[in-house]
Amino acid sequence: MTAAEATPNPLIPAVYDVAWAVALAVGLALLAVALVHLARRKDTTPTETALWALVVLAAPLVGPAVYLLIGRRRQDAQP
Template sequence: MEVHNPLIPAGYDIAWSSVAILTFVLLIVALVSLVRTARRLTGTQALLWTAIILFVPVVGPLCWMLIGRRAAAPPSGSA
């Protein structure tokens, strides 16, 4: 008979906890990035990106990191 210790989490508990932590970290990184580039966005754009990042769990932050930051970046030819 195998004895299971309830204090040691199962493998799937560890995996899902890791996914949740990574999702939270991605959310925080995207929000910090948005705040740093917000002065190059209009108020409406910043509010819309904030809502997308917060309410669309993984896709929202990824869209900001891949699309939004580039759109908010200053032109590369400016000096």
């Protein structure tokens, strides 16, 4: 094996670069969906909305997931 064959092609991203890009895209999508859903809710007080927005923004990956899994249940439970 020659030295030219051993060096990776710099134009092809490494697997971890692709994984980070996908994680970033998923995180941004979750953040956007959670904030839009939160802004459109009519059944929460301004204080509740502010607290949920703080949770969503303070923890970029976990916050939106927690809001979408737990925070939406209150609205869905009401007739």
